Amino acid sequence: MLADLQVDRWMRLCLILLLWPCVLWGAPSKEQKFLAMVPGGVVTLDAIVDLGYRYSDQVQILKAELETKEVPYIKASQATDGQLSASLTHLSDKNELANPQGFQIESRQQLDFSWSRSFESGTQLSTSLLSTRQDLIFSQPFPLDDYESQVTLSVKQSLWRNSLGQTFKDQLAAAKFHEKAVEFQYSASLGEWFQGLQEIYHQAWMAQNSVRFAKERIQTQKRLLKITKLLFNRGTAEKADVLNIEQNLLQVEQAYRQAQKSLSDIWRKLVILLKLPDEFLNVDPEKIPLEESSFESQIKALCSNTGLEKARSDYHPDVATLLERIKSQELKVKTSADQFDPDLYVQAAIGGNSVDNDLGTTYVDSLSFKDPNYSVVVGIDVTLGQSAAKAEMLESKKNLKVSRMQLASKRSEIKIDWTNTCQEVKRLQADRSSYRRMLKMNRERKKLEEERFTLGKVDVQTVILSANDVIISQESLARTEASLIGAIWKLKKMHGDVPKYIAAAVKNSKIR
Incomplete structure (x- = not known):
């Protein structure tokens, strides 16, 4: 009887052990659900851009505005309506x-x-x-x-x-140039939207690093506290040293909570902007792998003399918009002058x-x-007086003159912006190299100071400072890398690369 009871207990225990993994992992977590949407389980900038382009309210507004690009052409075509x-x-x-x-x-x-x-022939x-x-x-x-x-x-x-319909043809051509200008304006607005989105993405990447660095600081402080208490028990450390580390540990834990809050705020902003399901608002963003973008190989070409000329040409969406607008307005001036003819x-x-x-x-x-x-x-x-034609001519000439001045101003602005951004890229590259060396040295120094502290050769404050210097170097390096990526994307936007990048991200999307 006792043997049967023991066998029954063993069977129950085995059943519990078999079913326990199903209880733990039977239902996927919110993090797992989200990562199942993206290829490779890593949230890349491509994935964020793809989601934003498909669901973001800002992009939908831009698309709605683009749908009206043919309005001037349709209005001009009404002259041939039967x-x-x-x-x-x-x-x-x-x-x-x-x-x-x-x-x-x-x-x-x-x-x-x-x-x-x-008919178009007049x-x-x-x-x-x-x-x-x-x-x-x-x-x-x-x-x-x-x-x-x-x-x-x-x-x-x-x-x-309207000899042989030339005036009417000019009106249609002006409308077509306006249509192209609207398309380039859409590309420019899309570039501005992307610039803001990639900044949010890299803010999230930096915030993740800040959380990770704060965790490292907590582990370091806990290890120091353990060593200090051991030394205190041996009589080689004072109570003040223990209190100092305990106080510093509380400060580090507070910084960790603040870093978590910043990361969660940015994550929720992304979820709402990308129109993701509300259940992802409570996802732990620390468990979502983010990938840093890199375009190191393109810096030389972007900041060359050819890169400047490309940025000031019609590759730049703003320049292309103004060039097409000028072509349209030149034809409008011509058609306005035609109204004075009998x-x-x-x-x-x-x-x-x-x-x-x-x-x-x-x-x-x-x-x-x-x-x-x-x-x-x-x-x-013959129209006598020509008041309407005179008013239309003055308006057309004014618009043409303003657009030409805007083009000259935009090209000067681009040259200044391009020069400053390329100088910023060079500075950030140098800073990144310095921070990498500083981080390597500070890690070595931290290791040596902890060893000296264990031997009683330095006080605890020296060890705390060395640990803080490591974190400062890490955060400075991450911030510099994010700024460098943002500057490179700014140059790429001047070259008109952003719309092509977005189109490729959407076309090659593997998001489910």
Whole structure:
């Protein structure tokens, strides 16, 4: 009986041991759920950009604005829209005859169709069909029913103001240049959005490092506290040394909590900006691996003389925007000047009619121009005063002049910004090398000071200072690396590389 009881207990214990991993790892953590979305389980800048481009409110606003880029072209194209009109008229007249020998129209039904359209060549084509049925009453009372149909086809060609449609073509071309300017402006705005996003990403990377450095400080202080208490028990350290390290440990733990808060704040900001599920707001960002960007090999090309010329050319989205805007405004000045010209035109028309007591016969005869009439007109229209044209011309010239000055100003601004940024890159590279050497030396010094402290050769404050110097070097190095990456991205943005980078990140995305 006792043996059976022991076997039963062993079976229960084995069952618990088998099921315990399922209890622990059966449901994935929030961190695991998030990392399952990104390739390789590492949150790269590519992944953040891909999510932001697809879901960020700012990008959706930019996309909505881009959708209206064709509005000026559509408005300019309305001049070639066809116009169709139709009307039906009924007339009934019971008045007494004024002339005993005459007649009056007792009733009339009239159907009128017309269509017209202008073409890019400056040609206007129009046609009309008029069908009439009327009852005539004469002084001698006998009624007469008649049907009449009339067809007219005319062509009008502008020979001066819109000669062969040149003004209209210029208006369409100006609208196309405006469309390109909007596209480049979209690229520029997208670059500004990306610059802010990559700064937040690298802030998160720095905050993760700060948390890691704070953990290292806590471990160091705990190790020092353990050694100091041991020395105190041996009588080779004083109570003040123990209190000093305990106080410093409290300060380090407080700094660790502050670093955690900063990292969590940045993480929540990313989650909300990228429209991730709310459950990821409570993810522990310390468990989310972040990857530092690196473009070391591109610095030389970015900061060369060729790099400057590229930044000041139409590779820069702002410069490209202004260049396309200037092209559009130059054509607007030209089309405004065209409005001062008279409109010399030639118009030719052919018509035909038919009168019969059968409606179908009138249609056939009139459409076949059985009884035709012809006309040719040469005319000229002159607008006196030209107030509207003068106002439009002044506005167009002002806009063109402003855009040209903005282009010159932008190129000067880019040269200054490019020069300062390249100098900043060189300084940051030198600082990074210095901080790397300082970190190596401070780590060696910290190790030696701890050994000397164990031997009682230095006081505890010296060891604390050496540990703090290591953390300061680590934080300075991380901050310098993040600043260097930001400066490089600033140069790449001047070269118009950001939209291409975003497109590649979205195209090659493996986010599930």
